[in-house]
Amino acid sequence: xxxxxxxxxxxxxxxxxxxxxxxxxxxxxxSDHPSxxxxxxxxxxxxxxLPIEVQQxxxxxxxVSLEEVFGVATFYSQFTLNPKGEYAxxxxxGTACYVKGSGDxxxxxxxxxxxxxxxxxxxxxFSIGSTRCVGCCGLAPVMTVNKDVYGKLTVKDIPDIVAKxxxx
Amino acid sequence: xxxxxxxxxxxxxxxxxxxxILEAARQAGIKIPTLCYLKGVNEIGACRVCVCEVxxxxxxxxxxxxPVNEGMEVFTNTKAVxxxxxxxxxxxxxNHNQDCLSCVRxxxxxxxxxxxxxxxxxxxxxxxxxxxHIDASTPYLIRDNSKCVLCRRCVAVCKEYQSxxxxxxxxxxxxxxIACAFESPLANTACVGCGQCxxxxxxxxxxxxxxxxxxxxxxxxxxxxxxxxxxxxxxxGLGEEFGMPIxxxxxxxxxxxLRRLGFDDVFDVNFGADLTIMEEGAEFISRLKxxxxxxxxxxxxxxxxxxCEHNFPDQLDHLSTCKSPQQMFGAVCxxxxxxxxGIDPKxxxxxxxxxxxxxxxxxxxxxxxxxxxxxxxxxxxVRELAKMIKSAGIIFEELPDEQWDAPLGxxxxxxxxxxxxxxxxxxxxxxxxxxxxxKEAPSLDFTEVRGTEGIKEATYDIGGTKVKVCVxxxxxxxxxxxxxxxEGKADYQFIEIMSCPGGCVNGGGQPIxxxxxxxNYDVKKLRAASxxxxxxxxxxRKSHENPAIKELYKExxxxxxxxxxxxxxxxxxxxxxxx
Numbered sequence: 001x002x003x004x005x006x007x008x009x010x011x012x013x014x015x016x017x018x019x020x021x022x023x024x025x026x027x028x029x030x031s032d033h034p035s036x037x038x039x040x041x042x043x044x045x046x047x048x049x050l051p052i053e054v055q056q057x058x059x060x061x062x063x064v065s066l067e068e069v070f071g072v073a074t075f076y077s078q079f080t081l082n083p084k085g086e087y088a089x090x091x092x093x094g095t096a097c098y099v100k101g102s103g104d105x106x107x108x109x110x111x112x113x114x115x116x117x118x119x120x121x122x123x124x125x126f127s128i129g130s131t132r133c134v135g136c137c138g139l140a141p142v143m144t145v146n147k148d149v150y151g152k153l154t155v156k157d158i159p160d161i162v163a164k165x166x167x168x
Numbered sequence: 169x170x171x172x173x174x175x176x177x178x179x180x181x182x183x184x185x186x187x188x189i190l191e192a193a194r195q196a197g198i199k200i201p202t203l204c205y206l207k208g209v210n211e212i213g214a215c216r217v218c219v220c221e222v223x224x225x226x227x228x229x230x231x232x233x234x235p236v237n238e239g240m241e242v243f244t245n246t247k248a249v250x251x252x253x254x255x256x257x258x259x260x261x262x263n264h265n266q267d268c269l270s271c272v273r274x275x276x277x278x279x280x281x282x283x284x285x286x287x288x289x290x291x292x293x294x295x296x297x298x299x300x301h302i303d304a305s306t307p308y309l310i311r312d313n314s315k316c317v318l319c320r321r322c323v324a325v326c327k328e329y330q331s332x333x334x335x336x337x338x339x340x341x342x343x344x345x346i347a348c349a350f351e352s353p354l355a356n357t358a359c360v361g362c363g364q365c366x367x368x369x370x371x372x373x374x375x376x377x378x379x380x381x382x383x384x385x386x387x388x389x390x391x392x393x394x395x396x397x398x399x400x401x402x403x404x405g406l407g408e409e410f411g412m413p414i415x416x417x418x419x420x421x422x423x424x425x426l427r428r429l430g431f432d433d434v435f436d437v438n439f440g441a442d443l444t445i446m447e448e449g450a451e452f453i454s455r456l457k458x459x460x461x462x463x464x465x466x467x468x469x470x471x472x473x474x475x476c477e478h479n480f481p482d483q484l485d486h487l488s489t490c491k492s493p494q495q496m497f498g499a500v501c502x503x504x505x506x507x508x509x510g511i512d513p514k515x516x517x518x519x520x521x522x523x524x525x526x527x528x529x530x531x532x533x534x535x536x537x538x539x540x541x542x543x544x545x546x547x548x549x550v551r552e553l554a555k556m557i558k559s560a561g562i563i564f565e566e567l568p569d570e571q572w573d574a575p576l577g578x579x580x581x582x583x584x585x586x587x588x589x590x591x592x593x594x595x596x597x598x599x600x601x602x603x604x605x606x607k608e609a610p611s612l613d614f615t616e617v618r619g620t621e622g623i624k625e626a627t628y629d630i631g632g633t634k635v636k637v638c639v640x641x642x643x644x645x646x647x648x649x650x651x652x653x654x655e656g657k658a659d660y661q662f663i664e665i666m667s668c669p670g671g672c673v674n675g676g677g678q679p680i681x682x683x684x685x686x687x688n689y690d691v692k693k694l695r696a697a698s699x700x701x702x703x704x705x706x707x708x709r710k711s712h713e714n715p716a717i718k719e720l721y722k723e724x725x726x727x728x729x730x731x732x733x734x735x736x737x738x739x740x741x742x743x744x745x746x747x
Binding site: 003004006052055056064065066067068069070071074075076 | 327333334335336337338339340343348349350351747
């Protein structure tokens with residue numbers, strides 16, 4: 001229970017996305033091997049995450065209960081119930097970064113943004129996600145914010161970086 | 169089907185091909201312990217408690233799902249088997265809240281029994297436990313996941329029997345837990361409150377919201393006039409809580425026990441059932457004659473009503489507007505009977521004893537307060553009543569048989585058979601037949617609608633009018649019928665639906681039977697047979713001949729479906745969302 005992070009971000013799906021979802025679900029339903037798993041994958045590709053509004057549509061189309069859909073969505077780590085924030089903070093928890101103290105970076109980030117790893121702020125502006133090795137261990141510890149990369153970080157650097165994005 | 173020869177612990181047996189090891193062993197007189205297995209409902213081989221050794225197999229196999237084949241040799245009792253089962257249960261115990269002494273299922277817990285039988289050490293693998301919380305959001309059910317063993321029996325009955333499917337396994341691995349979609353509290357889902365999950369649970373993870381303390385407090389309050397009444401099927405369930413054979417009819421002892429518990433009046437909900445027939449019968453005849461919405465569907469089962477509201481909100485016109493027997497009974501107590509006694513209905517406390525958990529929800533519904541106060545104050549399950557009797561020091565087995573109090577303790581066989589699937593239909597037919605033809609039906613036994621099958625149909629010629637009826641129990645069956653009704657494919661005039669498979673005799677508030685008993689005995693059939701036997705021996709078998717009912721109409725209500733009857737005995741429904 002504790003590990004499931006429900007979103008607090010209001011659903012902002014478009015009519016366009018819903019149309020796309022319904023078409024895709026029709027195709028899946030008519031395929032030889034209709035599965036909830038495939039439906040969830042396709043839905044996440046469209047919306048970027050799996051909010052209740054989307055899972056309800058999936059349940060209706062696939063003829064299963066909402067709980068069954070949710071059970072699959074929370075079983076596999078590939079699925080997320082949270083949208084990425086407009087500014088998505090990603091902290092590398094790969095071996096090198098971790099040894100260089102990226103655990104403390106995550107903690108500071110959580111403190112500055114007032115939310116936990118894996119969560120998205122309810123206005124949808126920020127999200128924190130820990131990542132595996134991003135491939136630049138020489139810069140450890142590393143953090144990315146969308147396409148910006150910050151290397152050789154210390155805990156002290158974090159408030160300023162956060163403030164910069166808050167101001168945007 | 170072909171027969172195969174197998175040996176279980178060197179005992180040769182011949183069984184049908186495809187039989188599981190578990191069943192084959194049973195035929196050889198050997199019991200293999202199980203935990204997650206519920207015959208026909210939950211056959212997933214998940215818990216690994218039933219593992220056995222098969223000669224030539226690489227590893228131990230799960231007996232509940234492993235089919236036998238010709239020449240197979242199975243060993244159910246070797247050291248490897250016993251060690252494995254023991255370790256499995258010890259691991260379950262390591263993540264189990266071992267609050268056994270104060271647990272509602274103490275002495276009736278399948279995990280406790282397994283632990284004892286397998287000689288487990290309760291703290292062999294102490295360590296971190298899965299974080300859990302208690303869902304007490306509904307007025308009828310509490311889920312305490314700290315005691316859950318993840319057998320998924322509750323999930324299976326919710327989906328397979330009831331097609332409600334609001335609970336399932338969320339997350340994975342050590343974090344796996346049974347809950348609702350989006351971790352929603354149960355009260356915010358389309359749960360109908362039937363309680364089938366409770367009676368399927370092997371441990372104390374699920375139980376009803378108890379109202380025993382409130383009832384005892386009311387009894388102790390000299391200002392309150394406390395009335396109790398028991399539903400038809402309670403008398404054939406209660407004895408099991410005192411070690412009697414399944415289906416033993418303990419009506420007389422139950423009345424004696426209720427009186428000794430200190431209730432002021434000991435009445436029978438069967439009276440409410442007879443009253444329901446008067447109202448529902450009249451409503452049916454009126455719909456039939458005046459072109460009302462047909463088929464008319466019974467509304468006695470509160471979980472069914474809620475199911476209909478959630479899943480068929482566009483079909484609510486089909487539901488009879490009659491309150492359930494429980495609610496009719498309460499309404500009459502607080503109007504007619506209160507007036508008779510000269511007591512303010514606010515000082516009357518009506519307690520119902522029910523085979524049901526949904527009744528705890530029903531009593532709190534809107535439009536169920538005929539006298540401006542709730543028709544029913546407290547609704548206890550059969551289990552709660554047994555607990556009260558035990559804690560009061562009443563030696564149930566030794567009680568004399570006593571009679572119900574007058575006048576609301578008087579009932580007909582028609583009211584009594586409400587406790588089994590088909591019973592409401594049969595009771596209604598006994599009365600409707602006479603009302604339409606002026607003659608008694610050729611036989612009072614409408615056997616076509618009896619029996620434990622999930623869906624039954626029959627057509628009766630009632631004075632030249634063909635009446636086609638349908639009886640469904642188990643909400644998965646009800647869903648099938650309702651889809652036909654929605655699509656206009658159902659040519660019935662009258663449908664009876666009970667939520668629990670087999671009706672109230674198998675309700676979620678009845679004594680809990682272990683999986684072994686459920687897998688090997690048809691509990692609902694045994695309890696139903698006991699009810700029909702009592703009906704058969706009764707002189708009074710038609711609701712409209714119940715003298716107390718006649719008097720009620722004469723003195724107070726006027727005619728069935730009169731304006732006054734409508735105000736007191738009928739109700740309304742609300743469309744609800746599926747999510």
